[in-house]
Amino acid sequence: MKWFATPSELRARGVMGLNQRNSDYIMRYNPRHLYPLVDDKLYTKRLALEKGIAVPPLYAVISTQHDTAKVDHIVAAHQEFVMKPSHGSGGNGILVIDGRLGNHYRKANGDLVSSAAIGHHASNIVSGMYSLGGASDEALIEYRVQFDPFFSHISYQGVPDIRVIVFRGVPVAAMVRLPTRASDGKANLHQGAMGIGIDLATGISKGGVCHNVEISRHPDTGYETTGITIPHWDEIMRLAIRCADIVGLGYLGVDIVMDRDKGPLMLELNARPGLNVQIANQMGLLDNLSKVERIKDLPEDVEERLVMAKVA
Amino acid sequence: MGNTTVKVWAVLLAALGLGVFAHKLINIGLPLSPDQNAEVWTVQARISFSGGGGPAKLSFYIPAVTPGLSRLDEDFISSSFGLAVDKQEDNRKAEWAVRRAKGQQTLYYRISVTESDQSPNWSSKPRFPSVPEYEEPYASAIKAITEDVRSESADVQSYVRELLEQLNSLQPNENIELIRDRANNQKQWLEEIINVLKGARIPARALWGITLSDAANNANLQPLLQVHNGRQWLTFDPITGYIGMPKNFLSWRVGNDPLYTVEGGGPAEVVFSVSKNYRELVDIARKNAKANESVIAGFSLLSLPLQNQNVYRLLIMVPIGALVVVFFRTFIGLKTFGTFMPVLIALAFRETQLLWGIALFVMIVAIGLMLRFYLERMRLLLVPRLTSILVIVVILMIIISIITNELGVDHALSVALFPIVILAMTIERMSITWEENGQKEAMLQGLGSLIVACVGFLVMTNESLMYLMFVFPELLFVVLALSLMMGRYTGYRLLELRRFRAMVVEKNKP
Incomplete structure (x- = not known):
C-alpha cells in the first residue's frame, strides 16, 4: 500500500x-x-418513543444521588438490563447485567457484582464522571438487547x-x-x-x-x-x-x-x-x-x- | 452566505491591507527589512505623582554625558507643565513646574540614542576628598583593608581594582565582613566603597545608567563606580571589578542624590521602558510627527507610548500564530487541544526558549497528568479539581526551578514566568481526552499541539516577520483575508490522504 x-x-x-x-x-x-x-440520549429516546420508533425499552431513569441508593428496588423487576449515562460518549460508562445469582448481579463478562457496586456505578454516572466536562448527568436503565x-x-x-x-x-x-x-x-x-x-x-x-x-x-x-x-x-x-x-x-x-x-x-x-x-x-x-x-x-x-x- | 461573498470580502480586505502596505513602502519609503547596523534605542521614563492642588515642582535627572552612545532625539511630554533644563557639571536636570497641580500627574521623558564612538566623555575635575573621620570599629577595619590594598597596587586603577576584588572576595576576612554588613542594597554598597576610597583620598562617585535591551518594560537604573585618576574618570563594575563602560549602557546621571524631587505633591513613581528600533523608522516617525501630512503614516504603532509599543510587538504576532494553527488543522489535519491552546503554548515558549520550553512542558504535563489521574479517583468536582491541578503545577514549577538552579542551569529560572494557567488547562484537556477517547488519541493530540506550538513559536519570533508586522500593521487585513479563505477550504487534509489510502488500492488491481 x-x-x-x-x-x-x-x-x-x-x-x-x-x-x-x-x-x-x-x-x-x-x-x-x-x-x-x-x-442527550434520554431526550432522543423519549422523542423516539413518542413518535413510535423502535428503541430498547426504557426501564427507569436515575437522576439524583438519593435514588442511586435504591437501585436494587428500581431494577427489581428485571433479570437483565443495561445502565448507561445519558450524556456518555465512546461507549464509556455502560454496564451490562445479563442475570442474577442470589443477591448478586452478573455482568456480561461473567463477573459477579453486588448491588452496592451497581449503586456506586449509578452514582458515578449521576455525578458526571462520564459526561463531557463533568457536568451532572442521568443514568438510563434500559432493556438489554438480545443479540x-x-x-x-x-x-x-x-x-x-x-x-x-x-x-x-x-x-x-x-x-x-x-x-x-x-x-x-x-x-x-x-x-x-x-x-x-x-x-x-x-x-x-x-x-x-x-x-x-x-x-x-x-x-x-x-x-x-x-x-x-x-x-x-x-x-x-x-x-x-x-x-x-x-x-x-x-x-x-x-x-x-x-x-x-x-x-x-x-x-x-x-x-x-x-x-x-x-x-x-x-x-x-x-x-x-x-x-x-x-x-x-x-x-x-x-x-x-x-x-x-x-x-x- | 455563499463562496462568492467570502471571496469578495477576502479580496477587499487583502486589497486594503496590501494597498496601505504599498503606499507606505513606495510613497513614504519605509524599508521592507530592518537595517541591522542602524539600531536605535528609545528609553522612556514615565514619572507620575499626585498633585496637592497648589503649585508643584518636579526635578528629574536626565542623561547628560553618554559615552559610547550619541543622542539622536529627546522629547519632554508634559501637558500643562513649564519646563526648564538645568545643566550641571556632569548632570542635567529637567525642572517641571505648574501653578496648580491637582490629582494624578504624569510626565514623560523620552530619549533616543544610537551607538557611536565619537560621543564625549566626562570632563569634570573633582577635588581630592578629605579623609573622613571613621568611627570604631570601622576605622581600624578600613585602615587594615586600605593598607593591604596599597601594598598590592601601583596606581589608582590597580588600587581600585584590588580593593573591589578584596571587598567582593568569596572568602572575606572579618574586616570586610564588617563593612559588608553596613550595606543592604546596591546603593549603600556603592556608598561604602566610595567612603573607603575617601580614606585613600581617591575621588569616587556613583554612575547610574540603564542597560539597553531589545524591549523591556519596568527597566531599572543600575549603579556603577567611577573614580578619577587625576586625568579622567574610570568606570568600574562595583561587583565584578570589571573596568570600562559595559556595552549598550546608557549613563543617566552621576552621584547618589535622589533621582527626582517633588515639591507640592505626593511621592513620585518612575517607570523606565526600553525598546529597540531602527534608525529609518525613528527618523520617519519624527518627520511625520512634525509634518503630520499623511494620515496613514501617522496611524502607526510607533506613535504609541513605549510600554504600549512593547505590548503590541507581541500582540500583533498572535494572529500570525493563530494562522499557523488554522493551517495545521485544515490543511494538514493535525489534532490539537482546543483551537488556540497551541498559540498560548507558543507564547509560553517565548519565556524559556524552544528546547527548554519543550522539555519543561513535557515534564510538567507528564507529572501533572499522573497526579491528575490520582485526583480523578477522589472524584472531585470540576472547579476544585482544576484548582488542585493549578496548585500542583505551581509546586512542580517551584521544585523544577530550585533543582535546575542548584544544577546551575540559567534557563530554567525563567520557568517562573511560564504561564501556569496554560499548563493547568493543557493537563485538564489532555486527561479528559485520555478518558473519553483513549490514550492514543490523547497522545496524538498532545503531540499535535506541541508540533503546532513549535512551528507557531518559530514563526511568531521570526525577526523579519515581527518587524514587518510591527511597521506595517495593515497586513493584519491580509491575515484576516487569508483566514477567511482558509475557512472556505473544503479539500482534503494531508493526513486524510493517508487515512483513505486503503481506498485507492483496489483500483490498481487487475
Whole structure:
C-alpha cells in the first residue's frame, strides 16, 4: 500500500474529507439548536418513543444521588438490563447485567457484582464522571438487547451495530461495525473494530476493513464476512429514515442494533458522523450525497425514499 | 452566505491591507527589512505623582554625558507643565513646574540614542576628598583593608581594582565582613566603597545608567563606580571589578542624590521602558510627527507610548500564530487541544526558549497528568479539581526551578514566568481526552499541539516577520483575508490522504 493517496485519486472515488463534511454538510444541513436532540440520549429516546420508533425499552431513569441508593428496588423487576449515562460518549460508562445469582448481579463478562457496586456505578454516572466536562448527568436503565444469533459468528464480545448515514432523509451509505479483541468490545473503527460496507439496495455485505487494511474474515473468529445478507434490511433502512425525520437533522448517523425478538432497534443518533463508512464501503460518500442534493422536492413518504436510496 | 461573498470580502480586505502596505513602502519609503547596523534605542521614563492642588515642582535627572552612545532625539511630554533644563557639571536636570497641580500627574521623558564612538566623555575635575573621620570599629577595619590594598597596587586603577576584588572576595576576612554588613542594597554598597576610597583620598562617585535591551518594560537604573585618576574618570563594575563602560549602557546621571524631587505633591513613581528600533523608522516617525501630512503614516504603532509599543510587538504576532494553527488543522489535519491552546503554548515558549520550553512542558504535563489521574479517583468536582491541578503545577514549577538552579542551569529560572494557567488547562484537556477517547488519541493530540506550538513559536519570533508586522500593521487585513479563505477550504487534509489510502488500492488491481 502506498503511503499517501493523491487528492485526484480520492476525488475520483468520491471521497469526502472532514473539511468538506463540516462546511458543506454539517454546517449547511444540521442547525446547531437541534444538537441537544441527539446529544442527550434520554431526550432522543423519549422523542423516539413518542413518535413510535423502535428503541430498547426504557426501564427507569436515575437522576439524583438519593435514588442511586435504591437501585436494587428500581431494577427489581428485571433479570437483565443495561445502565448507561445519558450524556456518555465512546461507549464509556455502560454496564451490562445479563442475570442474577442470589443477591448478586452478573455482568456480561461473567463477573459477579453486588448491588452496592451497581449503586456506586449509578452514582458515578449521576455525578458526571462520564459526561463531557463533568457536568451532572442521568443514568438510563434500559432493556438489554438480545443479540440476533446472526451476528454471533462474526463478533467478538461487545455490541455489533449498523451505522446508516442519512442525508436529507435518504440513506446514502451503511456499514456494520463488528467489535474485535483489539477494539475491546467497542464498535469503534478508530479503536480497531472491523467495518463492513453494505450494499444499500440488497443489504448484502461487501468486503471489510480493519485498522485500515482490507480483510474479508473477522480477525478473531475467522468467519467470512463478505456476501452475507443482513436480515430485516428494509426495516433497518425505514427505521433510519424515520429517525432522520423526527430529529430534523439533514446529515445524520443512525446507529441500529438487531434484537433477536424485537428486530432492529435504534440505539443512538449522531449529528457529526465520522467518515470511516467510506473506508468500510471502499466507496466515497460524495456521489450519493450530490445525487440526493440535486433532488429539489424529496417525497414525504418513507417508502418512496427507501426506493430512492436503493436505486441510488 | 455563499463562496462568492467570502471571496469578495477576502479580496477587499487583502486589497486594503496590501494597498496601505504599498503606499507606505513606495510613497513614504519605509524599508521592507530592518537595517541591522542602524539600531536605535528609545528609553522612556514615565514619572507620575499626585498633585496637592497648589503649585508643584518636579526635578528629574536626565542623561547628560553618554559615552559610547550619541543622542539622536529627546522629547519632554508634559501637558500643562513649564519646563526648564538645568545643566550641571556632569548632570542635567529637567525642572517641571505648574501653578496648580491637582490629582494624578504624569510626565514623560523620552530619549533616543544610537551607538557611536565619537560621543564625549566626562570632563569634570573633582577635588581630592578629605579623609573622613571613621568611627570604631570601622576605622581600624578600613585602615587594615586600605593598607593591604596599597601594598598590592601601583596606581589608582590597580588600587581600585584590588580593593573591589578584596571587598567582593568569596572568602572575606572579618574586616570586610564588617563593612559588608553596613550595606543592604546596591546603593549603600556603592556608598561604602566610595567612603573607603575617601580614606585613600581617591575621588569616587556613583554612575547610574540603564542597560539597553531589545524591549523591556519596568527597566531599572543600575549603579556603577567611577573614580578619577587625576586625568579622567574610570568606570568600574562595583561587583565584578570589571573596568570600562559595559556595552549598550546608557549613563543617566552621576552621584547618589535622589533621582527626582517633588515639591507640592505626593511621592513620585518612575517607570523606565526600553525598546529597540531602527534608525529609518525613528527618523520617519519624527518627520511625520512634525509634518503630520499623511494620515496613514501617522496611524502607526510607533506613535504609541513605549510600554504600549512593547505590548503590541507581541500582540500583533498572535494572529500570525493563530494562522499557523488554522493551517495545521485544515490543511494538514493535525489534532490539537482546543483551537488556540497551541498559540498560548507558543507564547509560553517565548519565556524559556524552544528546547527548554519543550522539555519543561513535557515534564510538567507528564507529572501533572499522573497526579491528575490520582485526583480523578477522589472524584472531585470540576472547579476544585482544576484548582488542585493549578496548585500542583505551581509546586512542580517551584521544585523544577530550585533543582535546575542548584544544577546551575540559567534557563530554567525563567520557568517562573511560564504561564501556569496554560499548563493547568493543557493537563485538564489532555486527561479528559485520555478518558473519553483513549490514550492514543490523547497522545496524538498532545503531540499535535506541541508540533503546532513549535512551528507557531518559530514563526511568531521570526525577526523579519515581527518587524514587518510591527511597521506595517495593515497586513493584519491580509491575515484576516487569508483566514477567511482558509475557512472556505473544503479539500482534503494531508493526513486524510493517508487515512483513505486503503481506498485507492483496489483500483490498481487487475
